[in-house]
Amino acid sequence: MAEHILLAAAALIFLGVLLGVVRLVLGPTVVDRVAAVDMLTVMSISMISLYALVAGRFIYLDVALVYGVLSFLAVIAVARYLERGL
């Protein structure tokens, strides 16, 4: 049962990364691409968390934590740039 859940989560992450990359390539405006990058960051965090669970090494969760904080910072920086505030 547990491996089925892990497999379903991996398939959903795979699908999410694929759709995010499609939006990044097709996106006509910059805002579309920034939203796609934010979604791909969330997908990366979930991928790291899933790999920490599968590999049984919970030090990887710290990497996911640092990742979350810094991706938030990057998206805020781009938003401030678009608002002409940076």
Add this chain to the structure above:
Amino acid sequence: MLQLFILLLCCGILVSGLLAVTLKSVLAATVSAGLASLFAAVCYLLLGAPDVAMTEASIGSGLSTLMFLYAIRKTRDSDGDD
């Protein structure tokens, strides 16, 4: 399945790098370069180097994008389109 994810991430690095080179908008190219660094960090983690991944995520994806944006803002005119 791990090899499949690493292959997906390498394809993501390739697509992001190509977009960073070929896009017309400077801001979109900067964001794509940050995304390439982000995929590279996840790839390092899956290959078993969490400390390298943490450094790459903080410097390559966060600080580098911030510094590029600051440089673009300083060098462009304030009435430019992007």
